[in-house]
Amino acid sequence: MLLLLVFAVITFLVALGLVKLIDKFLPRNARFIVSIVLWAVCGVLTYLIYASVMKPINFEKAKNERYEIAVKKLLDIKKAELGYKTLHGKYTDSFDELVRFVENDKFPIISRKDTAVIDAERNAAFRITTDATGKGGFFKDVVIIDTLGYISVKDSLFKNTDRYKRLNEVKIDELTVPITLQTGEVERSDIKMPVFQAVIDKNAILKGLDEELIEQENRVESIEEINGDEIKLGSLEDVTVTGNWPKKYGNNE
Numbered sequence: 001m002l003l004l005l006v007f008a009v010i011t012f013l014v015a016l017g018l019v020k021l022i023d024k025f026l027p028r029n030a031r032f033i034v035s036i037v038l039w040a041v042c043g044v045l046t047y048l049i050y051a052s053v054m055k056p057i058n059f060e061k062a063k064n065e066r067y068e069i070a071v072k073k074l075l076d077i078k079k080a081e082l083g084y085k086t087l088h089g090k091y092t093d094s095f096d097e098l099v100r101f102v103e104n105d106k107f108p109i110i111s112r113k114d115t116a117v118i119d120a121e122r123n124a125a126f127r128i129t130t131d132a133t134g135k136g137g138f139f140k141d142v143v144i145i146d147t148l149g150y151i152s153v154k155d156s157l158f159k160n161t162d163r164y165k166r167l168n169e170v171k172i173d174e175l176t177v178p179i180t181l182q183t184g185e186v187e188r189s190d191i192k193m194p195v196f197q198a199v200i201d202k203n204a205i206l207k208g209l210d211e212e213l214i215e216q217e218n219r220v221e222s223i224e225e226i227n228g229d230e231i232k233l234g235s236l237e238d239v240t241v242t243g244n245w246p247k248k249y250g251n252n253e
Contacts, residue, residue, distance in 0.1 A: 059213045063206060064249070067226065070170050070200050071243065071250035073179065074233040077167050077198045078241055079157050081234075083107070091196035093183040095168040102157065102164045106150040113144045170200060177204040184236045193239050200231040224248070 080098045081091050087105055118134035130137035158164045170177045180199040185192040206214045218229040226245045233243040243252050
């Protein structure tokens, strides 16, 4: 960028020098027309240089804004999927099912209390007789779980918003980009664990911007950027619910 700015200054100074030479050596009746032409050429060159300098800056600004919107939508999907798994023990690859889940299901409000109770089996094994207090015998730690009530999934996850109804797409002005949602299972220590993955095509989310810069964006390799040609949440090969974006675009924990 510094080189382009230097070139712009040099171009302007050269044009200014030519105008001065024309003013000095050309006949008076030709000076005005030639000077106007040179100033016009100088203006066009300055604009082209300015545009070339601003092109990557404007691309970066538009890209960041679109990525933040896309990541926000993926985080909504993550919220809905984790809630769905809490109640159903698995993820779903259906956006319609996620909408029904948010609108109709309820989370139980649970009370958990750690306490100690008489270990009757162990006492019997050791032929220990105790009174109702268990004094002189064995005790064991247990967790007592009580359901205190229920709260709707919508109020819990998406209170005062209906964003959950449009989890299947990202909308940016007139641009609409679909989201691909898949589920599967990954085996760990002979246990099959549910996984899911939501994907947004970077080319689609950047549509309408400079094609050359989009190609460069797809080849980027940096911990500060989204590598590859997709914005991804989760994985079908690993047990994870994180995304492939840096924190500057949104929470990724």
